[in-house]
Amino acid sequence: MTFSDVVEVIKSLSTDEKREIQLLLQQYLRExxxxxxxxxxxxxxxxxxxxxxxxxxxxxxxxQLIEE
Structure with a gap:
């Protein structure tokens, strides 16, 4: 599955499902x-x-230390 496939699937999700994905992505990025x-x-x-x-x-x- 390509990135564009994933984007298309996400576009077809309900608003609640998109919010859940958003929360999951934020959690994954924090981790x-x-x-x-x-x-x-x-x-x-x-x-x-x-x-x-x-x-x-x-x-x-x-x-000087930063430039080294």
Missing amino acids: ERRDDIYANFKSSQIEQQKGELKFSANTNELK
């Missing part, structure tokens, strides 16, 4: 974002354990 945030957190933890993270309160130094 995916949560997974991304967690993966980034775990990656940052590993970098910190390896001593690869750099911290600074100096804004000029922070700008």
Whole structure:
């Protein structure tokens, strides 16, 4: 089934069914974002354990770190 097939099927659904799909999609997107945030957190933890993270309160130094 192609994306356009899915779109056509959704168009044929009732309003209540479309709302349910909307709610499901919002939930799926939230879950995916949560997974991304967690993966980034775990990656940052590993970098910190390896001593690869750099911290600074100096804004000029922070700008340089971002550019690296």
